[in-house]
Amino acid sequence: MGGKTAKHQTDSSGNRMVMIMDNYFSPSTGLFYSAKLFGARRIMVPDPAWQCPLIEKTTQRPLVEGEDPATIAAYYGDALVGWEALDDVLVITHKEPGDSVTPPLVEIDNPECRLPADAVPVPEQRYRELQAAQSQGLQIGQDEHGNPVAMTQPEPSLAAIKASLSAAITAERDRREAIGFPYHGRVLDSNPLSVQRITAAALGAQAAVATGQVFTVDWTCADNSVLTLDAPAVIGMPLALAQHAAALHAHARTLKAAVDAATYKTALAAIDIQSGWPEL
The missing domain is CATH 1.10.287 (Helix Hairpins)
Structure with missing residues (x-):
């Protein structure tokens, strides 16, 4: 399983930034979970629908006397835009991938995520505070929204x-x-x-x-x-x-x-x- 859970904000220029959330708390189990061990909820993967943009490029080579145009078409296939003979030079216009051949990333559900369905993300600083409270004998409970909070151990009935x-x-x-x-x-x-x-x-x-x-x-x-x-x-x-x-x-x-x-x-x-x- 790969990746971390991504949450997004925008910078001053309006570009989307990725925020990483590693820690989670499950109200149903009362336990913390790490996305590094249980898999992130959402991951970034190459866009499967992306197609590399093509640009037109001109190639010149010596003209071969009596050359069959079908040979040129067969060589370039669908990438062929056209060709023309200028004196003793053959000018061929065709399409080929541009300089950008890296597909963009898209965010998807992680099929290998094993986090509990009710687990809520916990910011790193908040996670450290809760761990410190737990080490001092406090119990980790939840508020009305399901978020983890430190509380005193209840007296047994x-x-x-x-x-x-x-x-x-x-x-x-x-x-x-x-x-x-x-x-x-x-x-x-x-x-x-x-x-x-x-x-x-x-x-x-x-x-x-x-x-x-x-x-x-x-x-x-x-x-x-x-x-x-x-x-x-x-x-x-x-x-x-x-x-x-x-x-x-x-x-x-x-x-x-x-x-x-x-x-x-x-x-x-x-x-x-x-x-x-x-x-x-």
Whole structure:
């Protein structure tokens, strides 16, 4: 893609001048765009309808006796204007391109432009001012005409804070649910793979009990220590895991209920989502 967006003014003599606009702002996305990267809206290209002007030129050469006029016409084609013989000289008038062979430029829509449809041009100086304001913590918004303006960051609403806090409670609950659960004075792993191992071991212990076989297993704890468990203890692992998860979810529900009940931002700020969770 080539070119920059052209805007025009006239100089003191009435000639049209091209002004370059590189930066744009899109109200729909709230982002700045560069025409250098996304392509200019309008570009200057050679006029496809332009035809090089022709001028008449006279050429002289020695007259060849008995020369067929058709030969001259065939050589010059449509460019031939006429010819005449003067004594022993042949004078030929024909047309050829003039000195100006460079076509004029015309402005067209750039077919490769990827700027958003609602993007508005931003003068370079204004763009720098907005960038400086943004670096100082201000937010770039738009005025009633869609032009970018610097404004202070709006305070989050009560509903937005509640949603964020509830999401943080869910994330903390899920994190704690995956870091282990207490059992027989130790902490056992509770990540998805460990839960699969616990389920398989409990099924094996139940099968051993049903067939009257002795069953023990050396279980690796979260701290890499070993806990030797018999069949009843192994069968009890899924129950302990479920009870620990239920306690985590109960505390999360209590915290979320406090969030839902809050009517002021100060009340939300007082909710400690890190305390009160079941211990390992």
